[in-house]
Amino acid sequence: MTKLFNLSRKFYTIVTIFFVTTIIALGLLSPIILNSYEENWEERLAEKIDEIEERVKSKFAQKEKFVVEKSNSVEKEIQTILSERESSHLFEYFKNYHAVENEILLIVNKDNELLAWSVNGVSFNFDLLENNSLTFIELDLFTFLAARKKIDEFHDLIFLLPMEKNYFLSNDFYEKISFTESLVNSFSTPFQINYFSNNGFSVDGRNHSFYLISSEGEKIGAVTFRKPSLNSELLNVSDFVIELQLVFTIMLLLVLSILYFSYFKKYNNDLLKLASVITYFVCLRFILFFLKIPAKFFDNDLINPSYFSSTFAFGIVKSPLEFFISVFLILLIALSLYNYAIKNLLKTNSHSSNWTKFFVTFVACLSLYLLTLRGLGATVRSVIYDSSIAFFKNPQLLPDNPTIFMHLSVLMVSVSIIIFCLVMLIAIFNSLPKNINRKNLLVFFLFFVALQFLGYAYDELQNLPQGTPFIRSIFITISVLLLISHVYFPKRKLSNYIYFLFFASFISINLLKHYNSEIEKDSLKIIANSLNRPNEGIVKFNVDAAISNEINNPDLIDKLKSGYSNLNSEAFKIFVNSGIARVANKSFVLVQNSVGQNVGEFKFPNNSSTTSIFAQKNFYTQRQTVTEANQILGYLVIGASLENNKIENSFESIFFTHPNSLSQLVLDLDKISTFIFENDELVSRHGEYILNDKNYYLIKNSIANSSDSFVTIDNNGKLFLTYVLKNENQDRLISVSLHEKDLAWNLYDFFKVFFIHSLLILLVILGFVTFQIGKYRKINFTFRFQLLTAFLIIAIIPLIFLANYFRELTDDKNNYALNYKLGKRAARIEKYVSDYYSGSNIDLKNIFRKANNDLGIDFTVFRNNELVFTSLGNIYNVGLLPNLINPEVLYQLEILKYKEHVVEEKIENFVFNSLYYKSKILGDDYIIKVNNAFNNILLPLSAIELDTFLFGSYSLAVILIVIISTLLASQISQPIRKLTNATKSLASGDLNVKVEENYQGEVRDLVHGFNNMVSELKKNQVAITDLEREMAWKEMARQVAHEIKNPLTPMKLAVQQLIAVYDDKSKKFDEVFKKVTGTVIGQIDTLTNIASEFSAFARMPNIKMERVSIYDVIKKVSDLFIDEKIKIRIENINQSITVIADKDQLNRVFINLIRNAIQASAKNIEINYKENEVHHLIFIKDDGTGIKPEIANKIFDKNFTTKNRGMGLGLNMAKNFMNSIGGAIELVETSEKGTILQLKFNK
Amino acid sequence: MKPLFKIFPCLLILFVTSVFGQINNLMDTKSINTLDNQAQEVLKLFEEGVNEGEVKKFSTYFNDETYVSLKSSVSGTFSSNQLYHIIQDYFNVYHPYSFRLTNIITNTKFPYATGEMNYSYHSIKGKAKVYISLDYLKDSWRIVQISIQ
Known part of the structure; x- marks a missing residue:
């Protein structure tokens, strides 16, 4: 990621221009492409039709190949069995046979008697299948591709591969098998397959038909598909261009994001950086929403609003996927706020100067805190109320994708809100006046009490407070605990994030359970209203719609024409295709032949009687003729009950009628009990609860003055929450009851959701560990x-x-x-x-x-x-x-x-x-x-x-x-x-290091030993240093003496010579004088050189000058003090600030300064940075006891120390070093509240 | 004259009673008519909304929990927020281009109506039957059932 930021701006500019140009070019080219498509349409259409036909034939050939190959291998295996054993042992083979594509195997004898079969084997008229043939066959609800092979003289194998499941159920168990639908999905055009070769082609010119031909060259079926229309193709091309533009837009957004981050990374102002980040994420969300990214690329339940949808904020949470994206970006904003708070708001010295500022901050931040807490409740409420996911109804170990996304979203929104609320509390604490000690536990306690009280007051002011007092008080407790932990340890750690996740999980599950209980209570009302509402309109509508849709059903017409005697499966198909089962307690479909005899029947529920159907009261029945070319082929009768006084929750009901109006309630219908009274007589009941007279009158009295009410009923010590509804027109009374323990919080419900959360938490931990390994390329054991x-x-x-x-x-x-x-x-x-x-x-x-x-x-x-x-x-x-x-x-x-x-x-x-x-x-x-x-x-x-x-x-x-x-x-x-x-x-040269000895046992001995060792080392070091110094001085003195002697001897000789010549009053005196003075001056020069060289030698040892990062040096040094009772903060220094210096010496300088501060009882050190045109300035500021004014100007002197054991060399060496690199060290300020030293480095 | 004075108060009482009775009757009829009109209004908005494929025209009348059954799509009871997007998404796929309510029954405690909708699905035209029913909840008419088959 860092490398991405470091790529040149020129590169990003080029890439941006490229993407923008491409997007515009695609837009400009699109009409040209569409035009060209239109012009060549006839040719293209013919090609497309051929292509579709070939691909369909190829898909069919794959099916056929499977049938042939599989049946060949099965044939061999069965031949082996038959040759060794009796045919009854075929069942042993079939019991172990695992179908790959739901295929069915049958063994028949030469008289077409069935001898053995695999699971789901079906019996039918085997004469329909000729030997060594491949054909389609329709049996009840399935259409099969059937093959028959001779195994031996007495046995034939029939292999049935299901091609179509000719019915559709909308329950959760339904498994679709449809070759036709696979073609529709592949080619995005309607398909119809006639699985019998005697069916002709479609005469509709908009369609194209062709035969399906088996490998033996037989026409076994006819495929008809709607020819691609020019409009739909143009639409497809246009959609493709738009999607391509969207892809480039995504890449452009990515590039612009990198550029954006690289720009504001350089800001010095953290608040500006934070504002940039928040603006970026908010704009990004709306851009993604308007461009429908990534929803446009998904076509599954993640974008299905029936799982979850809200109209909040223009629909940016209109599906599980959109909700997830919105919440994810909110989490990123919350994390940015958290980083800012850790870095800036937990400063010890940034106290507010007055109470007014504190009060304003307190009111503003607390308001946001309480509003956000309310927002969390409202969000979770929406997750429950606007979703069809039942979090607590049916436990699933690993739920489906939309449910996982919702769980993740709920967890993320809870984490975001916990973080945001923590930041608000940190902001309040940061604004405390100077004279308040923010680490005083009493302050925390008072703050906690105030927060609880204000939270309670805030809830009292609202009409509909979100959540419960318990959840509110737990949330406040957790946020105060997190605040305390952050004030004492103001650092980002993995453990902080784990705490956030864990607490978020706990809070969100409690909120989910609370609102789930609320909606369960509301469900009692929904059930009562549903039972109260007459069914007549919708039942009649569904019956009429079913009849009018099905009397022209070609399958039904064919079967009636062919004189089939068993059309039960046709009746069933008509039943499931209609909506009657979902709205009526009882319903039926009858198929009658031309003389009115029943030839097909399906009734629901199974045990209802169809005798005298037309005589049944409260049934709406329609009977229509099925005709073709004005000839009556038969009759279709559909009827449904108009009574609406029963809840069905049997498996049969779930299988055939779901989803109906009550199936998606979060309430488990098995747990409720309903009673319907008309004119004081019980007409219907459901459930295991028995209503006695006393409770009946209690129910009746509860609605004496209103049309509905909630009441709690005691039934043999068990309390039931009951909703009672009165319908005065019919003198009808409906009661719906639920055992109160089903509404209460229990551990099992907690685990249903917590398991998913825990997987997500463990994934986060794993991700973090992987990231650390990736960053540092090793695991630190x-x-x-x-x-x-x-x-x-x-x-x-x-x-x-x-x-x-x-x-x-x-x-x-x-x-x-x-x-x-x-x-x-x-x-x-x-x-x-x-x-x-x-x-x-x-x-x-x-x-x-x-x-x-x-x-x-x-x-x-x-x-x-x-x-x-x-x-x-x-x-x-x-x-x-x-x-x-x-x-x-x-x-x-x-x-x-x-x-x-x-x-x-x-x-x-x-x-x-x-x-x-x-x-x-x-x-x-x-x-x-x-x-x-x-x-x-x-x-x-x-x-x-x-x-x-x-x-x-x-x-x-x-x-x-x-x-x-x-x-x-x-x-x-x-x-x-x-x-x-x-x-x-110690290895870095700090001989003043000491570890506290407040441990027990062997560890105490080890620490004590270490401290003693350091102390001895120090003594020895001092002694060795003194000795070395003495030796060095002695050696140097000897050397100096020796060197000095050399020029002194000739000087003495020269002067002696001069004296001799003077005494002799020789004429050569002038000459000798000149010579002697020359010699003396020369030797004096020699002495001077000797002195200079020795002086140079006496300077500091050789140092290695290189470019070093100030931040790295300071960070490394501060890590050495991590276990000491000192907090070291580094401000405004980044790795780009470098100086030329000897790294080790620089280390020693900072070690010395920090050690001095510790020894001056400082608890906090702040290392700050400033610069001017010429210098880098490093300020080391501590809150120790300071330096007395009278000695302030001596601290850099050699051998000056205020400590009993000090050598007085530390600051002196520091000064020497700084001077040697052209810099300086100065005392800026000192008082009893602390000291500020300044290090000046040349740029 | 004296009998007149005796009769006149009786006549006055009779007159006031009958007028009061008429006013009451008128008010009851008016309130029923008003409810009927309100139901008609909701159904009319529903018709317009389906015609244009715009759910927002009638989404404010969704009940907190409304049953919906859409052919080739979802069925079940959903909140008003969910229903908005479910039906809008449905209209975005099955584009309605004409719709009329042909059978409207409002003189009942649970008014309902049926009609036929013409739609276009991937450029292929189709027809569907539509059912809607209302219930008077929280002092206004609410849509409680929608079925498109």
């Missing part, structure tokens, strides 16, 4: 890290084993309980039927029917592997479940001779357990099948509930372990860290 890892391993591994064990145990118990209960039901049916059948001459099927009615158990009976009775006619008669017994069951019961067997089966994607029970009824063998899809079997804890509870609770445990382990590891490793830093200081 510090002692603390090793301790933390050890704690985590010791704590978490047993948790995982325990969770696994508990889960397996519960699974086993659940399976046992389920199988036991199913077995008991099957046994009851067997006994009932046997007892009844033995004493009567009633037809067995009727006895089975009676058993179903009397015992209330839904079951199916097989004999000779075929279905003979089912109470689930709706399911089996239309082909939703196969009428052939499961091959695994046959293998277990018939071949292995077990009494009963449980298998997992599924209808659509709903998985359930079926128990098959071998039964003998009056000498005949039957197999009774009972499952837990249509029979409500209560288990103590379902697998998903258990998973949610386990994972939720253990994820909470993991996070708590991480937090506590971090604290413990920090605590334990603290003395080691202090010793490490002290050792580094």
